[in-house]
Amino acid sequence: MLELRDLSLNYGSIPAVRGLTVRVGPGEVVALIGANGAGKTSTLKAVLGLENAKGSVVLDGVALDKLPTPARVLAGISLSPEGRHVFPQMSVEENLLLGLTARTRPQAGSLTQEMYALFPRLYERASQKAGSLSGGEQQMLAIARALMSSPKLLMLDEPTLGLAPIIVSQLRVIIGTLKARGTSVLLAEQNAEMALACTDRAYVLENGKVAKEGLSRELSQDPAVRAAYLGLGEGDEE
Ligand SMILES: Nc1ncnc2c1ncn2[C@@H]1O[C@H](COP(=O)(O)OP(=O)(O)OP(=O)(O)O)[C@@H](O)[C@H]1O
Numbered sequence: 003m004l005e006l007r008d009l010s011l012n013y014g015s016i017p018a019v020r021g022l023t024v025r026v027g028p029g030e031v032v033a034l035i036g037a038n039g040a041g042k043t044s045t046l047k048a049v050l051g052l053e054n055a056k057g058s059v060v061l062d063g064v065a066l067d068k069l070p071t072p073a074r075v076l077a078g079i080s081l082s083p084e085g086r087h088v089f090p091q092m093s094v095e096e097n098l099l100l101g102l103t104a105r106t107r108p109q110a111g112s113l114t115q116e117m118y119a120l121f122p123r124l125y126e127r128a129s130q131k132a133g134s135l136s137g138g139e140q141q142m143l144a145i146a147r148a149l150m151s152s153p154k155l156l157m158l159d160e161p162t163l164g165l166a167p168i169i170v171s172q173l174r175v176i177i178g179t180l181k182a183r184g185t186s187v188l189l190a191e192q193n194a195e196m197a198l199a200c201t202d203r204a205y206v207l208e209n210g211k212v213a214k215e216g217l218s219r220e221l222s223q224d225p226a227v228r229a230a231y232l233g234l235g236e237g238d239e240e
């Protein structure tokens with residue numbers, strides 16, 4: 003459904019993404035894992051046209067390369083950004099409504115209710131300022147806001163960063179629910195253990211390139227991946 007073909011992105015003379023080819027199928031949940039600076043965020047920004055990249059971003063067979071970001075969102079791609087970026091002085095509900103697009107605005111009421119069903123904590127805190135929420139709740143809000151555009155593909159950038167294990171397991175459940183309703187997910191994570199546990203396939207990024215790709219359950223057993231990203235040697239217990 004989403005295809006990144008030979009995608010490259012430089013910041014001035016600094017190469018951040020170097021010839022990536024990545025695919026996400028319909029209803030598939032795919033991880034981009036890699037260390038600090040591997041190029042995960044840059045890849046997601048290039049998909050949305052937030053940075054100027056070379057190569058091609060193709061959604062359902064249509065090249066998006068000439069389209070500006072709003073048109074890419076209308077085409078069905080949405081991002082929950084690294085660092086969440088909720089608007090602290092606005093209420094939870096106002097933050098949610100910011101995620102609407104021209105296409106989804108007529109369904110504002112039903113989409114809001116859908117998000118409250120998916121994230122009951124947000125319902126309880128609908129009229130509170132987003133800045134008063136815990137980190138985990140702000141992360142849920144950032145995801146719910148991204149879902150207000152009814153994307154075919156939801157991109158999540160480091161959703162687990164700084165969150166307690168209990169919230170991380172809630173996020174895994176949410177990703178499973180999205181998959182069950184047919185939304186594709188592209189998950190960028192430094193937390194390889196979490197990412198490999200809740201995705202179908204994964205790409206390991208190193209210095210802006212795909213170093214490895216495969217089924218997540220197979221990569222989580224790969225000795226090199228275990229040593230580099232899971233902090234486990236051969237024979238170690240998980
Ligand atoms: N706005 C920018 N200007 C210049 N260089 C940048 C910019 N953003 C990222 N970089 C560089 O591009 C490379 C890839 O960064 P990127 O943020 O995509 O990595 P990442 O995999 O998302 O890392 P992290 O896990 O820390 O979020 C790094 O070398 C980084 O320093």
Ligand SMILES: [Mg+2]
Pocket residue numbers: 042043044084159160
């Ligand atoms: Mg990043």
